[in-house]
Amino acid sequence: MKKKGFNFLITRWNLGFFLFFAILIIGHYSGILNPLERVFFEIGNPFNKWLYQKSHRLASDYQENKRDFVADLAACQEKNIIFAVDSAKTKELQDENNKLRAFIDFFSNHEYRKIYADVLAQEVLSETNESRQNIIIDKGFKDGVSVGLGVINEKGVIVGKVVEAKDRNAKICLVTSRSCKLAATIQNQNKTMGVSEGSLGLTTKMNFIPQTEKISINDLVITSGLGEIIPRGLAIGRVSEVINKSNEIWQSATIEPLVDLNNLTIVAVVLP
Amino acid sequence: MLLKVFKTGLIFLLAILIVFLQFSFIPSLPQSFQAINLPLILILLSLIFSGPHSSLLLALFFGFFLDSWHFYFFATYLLSFVGVVLSAQLILKNWLTDRSLFSFLALTAISSFSYNIIWNFLNFIFSLNGSNDSRFFLFSFGFLKQLFFSIFWSVLFCGLLFIFLSLVSHRLKPVFLKKR
Numbered sequence: 001m002k003k004k005g006f007n008f009l010i011t012r013w014n015l016g017f018f019l020f021f022a023i024l025i026i027g028h029y030s031g032i033l034n035p036l037e038r039v040f041f042e043i044g045n046p047f048n049k050w051l052y053q054k055s056h057r058l059a060s061d062y063q064e065n066k067r068d069f070v071a072d073l074a075a076c077q078e079k080n081i082i083f084a085v086d087s088a089k090t091k092e093l094q095d096e097n098n099k100l101r102a103f104i105d106f107f108s109n110h111e112y113r114k115i116y117a118d119v120l121a122q123e124v125l126s127e128t129n130e131s132r133q134n135i136i137i138d139k140g141f142k143d144g145v146s147v148g149l150g151v152i153n154e155k156g157v158i159v160g161k162v163v164e165a166k167d168r169n170a171k172i173c174l175v176t177s178r179s180c181k182l183a184a185t186i187q188n189q190n191k192t193m194g195v196s197e198g199s200l201g202l203t204t205k206m207n208f209i210p211q212t213e214k215i216s217i218n219d220l221v222i223t224s225g226l227g228e229i230i231p232r233g234l235a236i237g238r239v240s241e242v243i244n245k246s247n248e249i250w251q252s253a254t255i256e257p258l259v260d261l262n263n264l265t266i267v268a269v270v271l272p
Numbered sequence: 273m274l275l276k277v278f279k280t281g282l283i284f285l286l287a288i289l290i291v292f293l294q295f296s297f298i299p300s301l302p303q304s305f306q307a308i309n310l311p312l313i314l315i316l317l318s319l320i321f322s323g324p325h326s327s328l329l330l331a332l333f334f335g336f337f338l339d340s341w342h343f344y345f346f347a348t349y350l351l352s353f354v355g356v357v358l359s360a361q362l363i364l365k366n367w368l369t370d371r372s373l374f375s376f377l378a379l380t381a382i383s384s385f386s387y388n389i390i391w392n393f394l395n396f397i398f399s400l401n402g403s404n405d406s407r408f409f410l411f412s413f414g415f416l417k418q419l420f421f422s423i424f425w426s427v428l429f430c431g432l433l434f435i436f437l438s439l440v441s442h443r444l445k446p447v448f449l450k451k452r
Contacts, residue, residue, distance in 0.1 A: 017328055021354065024336060028346045037340045044341070048296040055300035062302055121296045123342065136343070164343045171343040 034167070041168050045138050048120040053265055057092070060263070099266050102154035110156065112231065113271035115139050117151075119264050120169065133177035133201050135160070135264060140168045150182075150223065150230035150270045157258045158182070158223060158234040159267060170269075174261050175236060176201050184236055185224040186253070188215055193224055196236055196255060204237055204255040211251055215242050221255050229272040287330060290314060291337045307421035311338070312387055313429050315357060316380055320371070321437070324361045331357050345398035352391040356383050376434055377427050384426040388419050 027033040117137035149162045160174040173180040177198040184196040192213040194206045219239040225232025241254040290310045311334035319327040335350030368375040392409045409415040
């Protein structure tokens with residue numbers, strides 16, 4: 001007899017399934033499944049890193065070459081495919097090499113303890129229009145990463161901070177994310193201090209600046225080093241707009257990040 | 273017996289590949305492509321071709337891995353995928369009982385819709401801890417855009433795969449009536 005409505009749920013197989021389902025969830029939260037999850041993560045890391053880099057390059061090329069598609073199509077027909085593939089591989093290696101050299105240069109001039117990390121994935125937040133706000137790196141608690149640490153790119157510009165960490169990976173919120181708040185200083189005459197906060201996944205804002213503070217476009221904004229474990233002096237961005245209404249107590253500044261946050265493949269976590 | 277083991281192994285490898293793609297590759301693509309949901313597509317195909325048991329097992333597999341690797345509340349993906357399988361099975365049993373291409377596409381669209389609702393609702397509930405200012409997603413433009421592309425890609429991929437599999441498999445022969 002055909003089961004109608006919800007009666008199809010009540011079978012021995014289904015009950016066994018839901019029992020196993022509950023065991024999985026309890027196993028995760030009790031920590032019993034941690035070793036297994038760690039093993040899966042260790043095995044998956046190299047593949048995730050490789051796939052993320054491939055996808056990232058694809059996305060960058062898609063944006064740049066959309067307009068030139070017709071011209072490129074004609075040019076590609078004449079090119080040798082093997083040389084094109086070799087060239088792409090070499091370029092990737094060169095990019096990685098350049099980034100690592102830039103990191104070495106930066107850290108030779110600045111005495112920061114750091115942990116290098118590869119970006120494995122980015123989290124897409126669909127409930128708002130703000131995508132590309134969080135990234136996941138392949139270092140976690142076991143590597144010395146903890147919540148609140150600042151993350152920089154190869155040029156020493158702060159790109160975000162650690163918001164969650166597991167044993168072998170961590171989640172970084174980018175500076176343009178609403179959940180990324182940094183103690184900041186504007187390098188103006190008064191060295192105005194405040195808190196920068198991401199806005200719409202595109203820029204950063206500093207609100208509640210007293211009207212008496214004089215802020216100019218292109219003023220550099222850096223981390224102030226107050227109250228957190230992020231050192232002072234890491235560049236956040238430049239002031240691109242000052243919103244100053246005479247009938248309001250506060251003014252606010254829009255800060256444009258100095259780097260393209262869509263171009264992160266290797267980052268460094270700055271240790272206290 | 274050997275063929276069955278080989279088929280199971282192949283599906284297992286395919287499932288692992290899809291998990292890697294869904295975690296690292298797809299979210300880094302340009303925005304409209306980020307809504308592609310490969311695990312959901314495979315789960316729905318498995319529901320039609322193999323029945324609810326194998327699709328529930330696939331839902332468990334995908335959900336467990338994605339929950340372990342992501343930083344959302346553990347069980348967000350698990351509950352979403354299992355919820356979709358149960359709702360799809362309910363629809364198949366009670367309403368879309370004819371196994372035609374169009375009813376399958378309708379099932380895909382409804383499942384994609386319910387997956388997005390369940391996932392976002394769970395994410396919203398579990399993130400209501402005051403640490404970040406979560407907004408209710410339902411009327412946000414970003415969610416609606418994501419929902420549209422999710423349904424679009426799911427229906428497109430499922431439709432194409434359904435037609436391809438009907439050509440190579442005998443299980444769907446009665447579905448496609450040939451005009452004489």
